[in-house]
Amino acid sequence: MRRVDPGKGFESWRQAARSLLAEGVAPGEVMWEPGTTASLFGESEVAAGPPAKLSVPPAFVELAREVACHGDSRRWALLYRLLWRIARLGERSLLEIASDPDVAKARLMAKNVRREIHKMHAFVRFRKAGEDEGGRERFVAWFEPDHFSVDSAAPFFRNRFANMDWSIFTPKGCAHWIGGELSFTGGVEKNPCDDPDALEAIWRTYYRSIFNPARLKLKAMQGEMPKRYWKNLPEAELIEELTRTSGARTEGMIAEEGRAVRPAPRNGYLGRLQELSEAPPMKDAASASLVEIARMVQACRHCPLWEHATCAVAGEGPGNARIMIVGEQPGDREDLEGRPFVGPAGKLLDKALAEAGLDRTGIYVTNAVKHFKWTPRGKLRLHQKPAAGEIDACKPWLLAELTKVAPDVLILLGGTAARSLLGAGYKSRKHGALWMPRIWHHGWC
Numbered sequence: 544m545r546r547v548d549p550g551k552g553f554e555s556w557r558q559a560a561r562s563l564l565a566e567g568v569a570p571g572e573v574m575w576e577p578g579t580t581a582s583l584f585g586e587s588e589v590a591a592g593p594p595a596k597l598s599v600p601p602a603f604v605e606l607a608r609e610v611a612c613h614g615d616s617r618r619w620a621l622l623y624r625l626l627w628r629i630a631r632l633g634e635r636s637l638l639e640i641a642s643d644p645d646v647a648k649a650r651l652m653a654k655n656v657r658r659e660i661h662k663m664h665a666f667v668r669f670r671k672a673g674e675d676e677g678g679r680e681r682f683v684a685w686f687e688p689d690h691f692s693v694d695s696a697a698p699f700f701r702n703r704f705a706n707m708d709w710s711i712f713t714p715k716g717c718a719h720w721i722g723g724e725l726s727f728t729g730g731v732e733k734n735p736c737d738d739p740d741a742l743e744a745i746w747r748t749y750y751r752s753i754f755n756p757a758r759l760k761l762k763a764m765q766g767e768m769p770k771r772y773w774k775n776l777p778e779a780e781l782i783e784e785l786t787r788t789s790g791a792r793t794e795g796m797i798a799e800e801g802r803a804v805r806p807a808p809r810n811g812y813l814g815r816l817q818e819l820s821e822a823p824p825m826k827d828a829a830s831a832s833l834v835e836i837a838r839m840v841q842a843c844r845h846c847p848l849w850e851h852a853t854c855a856v857a858g859e860g861p862g863n864a865r866i867m868i869v870g871e872q873p874g875d876r877e878d879l880e881g882r883p884f885v886g887p888a889g890k891l892l893d894k895a896l897a898e899a900g901l902d903r904t905g906i907y908v909t910n911a912v913k914h915f916k917w918t919p920r921g922k923l924r925l926h927q928k929p930a931a932g933e934i935d936a937c938k939p940w941l942l943a944e945l946t947k948v949a950p951d952v953l954i955l956l957g958g959t960a961a962r963s964l965l966g967a968g969y970k971s972r973k974h975g976a977l978w979m980p981r982i983w984h985h986g987w988c
């Protein structure tokens with residue numbers, strides 16, 4: 544019997560499940576034990592080989608993401624059983640059999656999670672909890688969920704309360720929107736909202752979790768936050784320790800991220816793209832990680848499109864994806880959810896990828912323009928094509944993503960994506976679909 548740690552959520556479970564599947568370990572031979580020290584990946588030969596590439600229906604990935612948030616510890620075994628049946632036993636249409644006990648159980652779990660997210664949206668109440676050192680108000684809320692749903696619920700609050708700093712504390716994880724950055728920390732046992740000491744301890748934990756040693760600039764930090772103010776900041780006592788250990792932590796991050804933090808090659812088109820992405824004012828993006836790029840994009844004001852959008856939508860997918868797909872811009876649905884390709888165009892893309900036998904979760908998807916451009920028509924927000932100036936303004940973000948992912952295959956969907964990367968000379972109507980040594984464009988409708 545294998546004892547396997549599913550990790551903290553869907554992504555870590557997926558990695559573990561892929562490796563088990565590649566080894567041919569049947570569901571009955573696996574015990575999913577969160578936090579187990581005798582983890583498969585700590586001691587087994589599985590850790591040495593790359594996880595198997597899987598092709599599963601997008602509907603399974605969607606369902607599994609929701610089930611992974613359920614509070615029942617048996618969810619991991621259930622998901623692996625479903626995965627095994629779909630990928631190993633060839634039951635590709637399994638999810639369409641509503642009467643199947645595994646499918647029914649998974650669908651019920653997903654429903655419970657969705658219902659709880661809905662409840663969080665309706666019942667979370669923020670209250671003021673002081674101000675930060677810059678005089679900006681902080682708001683906090685307490686919620687006791689049955690499931691690990693705070694991560695999924697948080698984008699709603701980010702979109703609704705983008706102009707205030709807030710934290711949602713729960714026993715199953717906490718979400719923070721502070722200084723325009725969304726982050727998550729572990730759960731807290733008791734409601735800290737009425738206890739100033741407990742709140743300070745949590746601010747410290749939060750500060751430790753967001754501290755990035757690779758981006759430490761001590762002089763700039765002291766310029767912004769002179770030492771004489773440190774005594775009033777709950778996180779200040781951590782600064783010395785964190786700066787002292789930043790060198791070792793940076794090395795650790797480099798070792799961990801491997802190719803993700805390696806500079807992109809300077810030859811060929813990737814070199815050209817990196818040079819372009821070094822142009823001001825977004826030159827920091829060229830050396831940022833994908834997560835940092837996504838955060839920087841949220842704060843971007845380089846063209847007028849941000850003003851009428853709910854949020855910016857950065858790319859999504861593995862940082863080492865071999866395929867990258869670039870669309871035009873987020874649509875109405877993407878603008879509300881903060882994720883690319885989740886609206887009608889996303890459904891079409893999912894269908895096309897499924898027909899091509901490709902797993903979307905292994906692909907990096909993004910857009911040439913990161914904010915939704917629209918015009919009102921009654922209650923609707925109608926899509927508008929971005930202007931050339933807007934496409935060019937947003938190009939450094941796309942280049943930064945491209946140099947970071949460095950895919951083998953780049954697919955440009957539509958004229959805007961092609962205009963962004965191939966230049967104004969390319970006309971999809973005139974030139975049609977193009978195969979290039981490294982770049983493929985196809986008109987998408």
Ligand code: SF4
Nearest residue numbers: 843846913914936937
């Ligand atoms: S569309 Fe692009 S350039 Fe314009 S504000 Fe948004 S992120 Fe910045």
